[in-house]
């Protein structure tokens with residue numbers, strides 16, 4: 001049997017994007033679509049939130065798809081099979097509210113496709129017609145297309161550079177869809193904040209209810225620190241317990257973008273420090 | 285350390301008359317100089333040297349009816365342990381202490397003795413009270429430093445099992461007492477470390493984490509299992525715990541930070557005290573980039589509030605390198621709930637008190653970072669429900685202070701997660717606390733007990749421990765008898781006249 005929080009799989013999906021499977025049987029049994037975990041690599045590690053992309057209750061594993069953006073995620077890509085995380089806690093956040101809405105457009109941007117996957121799956125199972133729209137900068141960053149096809153009635157793909165699928169943004173595709181086939185009953189958008197913001201702007205024009213999944217900076221994930229607060233409908237909410245999903249038309253995205261950037265300088269410093277250390281080790 | 289003991293002196297002190305004892309000055313702990321400690325996280329006071337402890341203990345006149353014990357929420361035999369210290373029998377002293385208090389190195393450091401045992405000490409009437417807290421800390425530190433920490437004996441297995449939710453002082457105390465009685469105990473803790481507020485909230489310079497770890501180690505050695513990263517209400521519900529355990533204790537604390545709801549509170553650089561302290565303590569952000577967790581690199585910090593949490597935040601900000609730290613409090617210094625010692629320490633370290641001030645909004649720059657706090661002056665009006673004079677804003681007295689960081693330390697509410705995910709667990713609708721019979725620590729749900737901050741709102745370590753102690757006795761009774769419907773513990777039913785007294789007050 002694997003050890004608690006052991007890395008069972010670590011594969012490269014795209015440039016700087018890895019898929020991990022971690023042994024965490026209790027969480028794997030419990031988690032539902034839309035929930036996340038917080039993990040810590042070692043005693044010096046930061047606690048970082050990551051959305052659960054999938055889980056296998058039988059094998060006791062969680063699947064995470066993670067992009068390397070800083071020191072912690074860089075260290076993760078270097079984890080070997082059999083190594084383990086020091087701490088994994090979850091499932092956190094409220095699960096996605098699933099019911100039969102009718103037609104639902106599930107929009108995944110970049111690595112946001114990973115957390116969009118269990119939501120599409122659950123919506124399909126609940127009898128919805130699921131139209132998934134996947135977008136990324138370039139072809140290699142379109143991940144999990146096969147899985148999304150299995151979890152959707154239809155999949156539309158676009159890239160910013162036109163290297164794959166339609167040349168354009170997810171909002172272009174959504175707009176075209178609405179114009180040609182009418183409004184979906186609900187839109188789910190998960191991805192970069194800027195993408196969610198523009199999806200919401202568009203769906204507000206058409207008056208389509210839209211759910212977004214937010215990823216502010218977190219510490220504990222239990223409602224104890226308030227570091228994760230976001231403004232929704234003019235009120236402050238703790239995303240880790242009251243979210244992470246919110247009515248996208250109520251979210252103050254500008255504030256979220258700024259709050260996410262607060263530690264950018266330190267993050268960069270810590271990342272560069274780490275990469276320099278790695279280089280030093282390699283040359284020795 | 286033992287060789288520093290002067291037996292002759294001990295003998296001399298033994299022969300002193302009470303009047304002579306009272307002439308001995310209260311012994312001070314040597315401490316780090318303010319200039320030095322401003323830039324490190326090491327503990328501020330160093331603790332009494334052994335002979336100072338003996339001298340301090342010799343000040344106690346061993347009252348026949350000691351007031352100090354009544355002033356102690358857990359009823360430590362204070363003259364009993366002090367007598368042993370006075371005799372140079374430190375091991376005897378710590379053993380006496382541990383009959384009632386298993387976490388003395390912690391309590392000796394963080395208990396508000398000045399408003400408990402020391403306040404009522406008979407010496408306080410004429411001179412300064414016996415330094416009970418310093419002596420408590422002394423015996424506990426002596427035991428640990430001498431490598432003499434003992435693991436209490438565990439009772440014969442009863443076959444019963446108890447789940448404890450939360451590894452703060454309340455939960456730890458319950459666990460110790462129930463293990464002593466022979467029950468199996470599992471503690472479920474949401475975070476990755478034990479101690480609750482002792483670990484994530486109270487800073488290293490006031491309570492070194494190695495001391496918390498040492499005291500928790502004893503709990504572990506008693507055979508208590510601690511499961512970290514286990515959030516009850518998320519990973520499993522309370523009812524599932526009850527399927528596995530014969531009884532459950534809830535010690536989930538008051539970990540929900542309050543904000544004022546004023547403009548600009550979500551600007552970058554505005555923290556709750558919980559976040560600020562958790563980053564610095566639990567995540568060791570002061571050691572960034574060696575530790576991965578960052579914290580604001582502040583120059584000018586405003587801490588809002590006047591309690592221990594505010595003092596801890598302000599003193600943390602000083603140590604993280606801030607040039608100017610303001611403590612903004614809406615009443616005057618006498619109303620500050622923080623311990624006098626903390627206020628003094630903060631002032632010595634250069635924290636600037638802005639009393640009778642209240643923030644009204646925060647102003648940010650184009651990056652969404654806080655750059656100013658707009659405050660208003662206050663004056664004290666009529667006393668309010670708490671008996672303290674109500675602060676009222678002085679119209680038109682608004683002004684701004686330049687700041688790059690704000691720490692909101694105006695209080696914490698009870699953690700709502702467990703009640704929100706449990707049926708049949710009544711909550712006080714106004715305060716959010718779990719409704720608990722404070723005689724028996726019963727909740728409204730059979731088999732479930734509660735204590736500490738979750739039962740009464742943010743309070744103190746020692747009250748949490750007192751609750752834990754009471755809950756353990758009550759749980760023991762329940763596990764043995766299966767009897768739930770009691771109002772008082774046997775032997776603790778109020779005498780009729782006491783009840784009359786209560787009505788009067």
Ligand SMILES: Cc1cc2nc3c(=O)[nH]c(=O)nc-3n(C[C@H](O)[C@H](O)[C@H](O)COP(=O)(O)OP(=O)(O)OC[C@H]3O[C@@H](n4cnc5c(N)ncnc54)[C@H](O)[C@@H]3O)c2cc1C
Nearest residue numbers: 450452453454474480481485516537736737743744745748
């Ligand atoms: C900064 C600060 C300074 C303080 N200074 C002092 C002082 O000097 N002196 C003093 O006497 N008191 C002080 N206090 C107050 C004191 O720390 C508390 O009253 C005391 O810790 C309460 O103990 P507790 O066991 O009830 O809860 P806590 O210490 O809050 O512990 C609760 C534990 O339960 C865990 N938990 C919560 N929910 C769950 C869940 N659903 N599942 C699993 N685990 C859960 C939490 O993670 C936490 O570890 C201070 C408080 C703060 C915040």
Ligand code: SF4
Nearest residue numbers: 344345347352405406
């Ligand atoms: S009240 Fe003071 S002098 Fe009397 S026994 Fe207690 S500590 Fe000693």
Ligand code: FES
Nearest residue numbers: 221223225226240
């Ligand atoms: S992450 Fe601390 S309250 Fe949400």
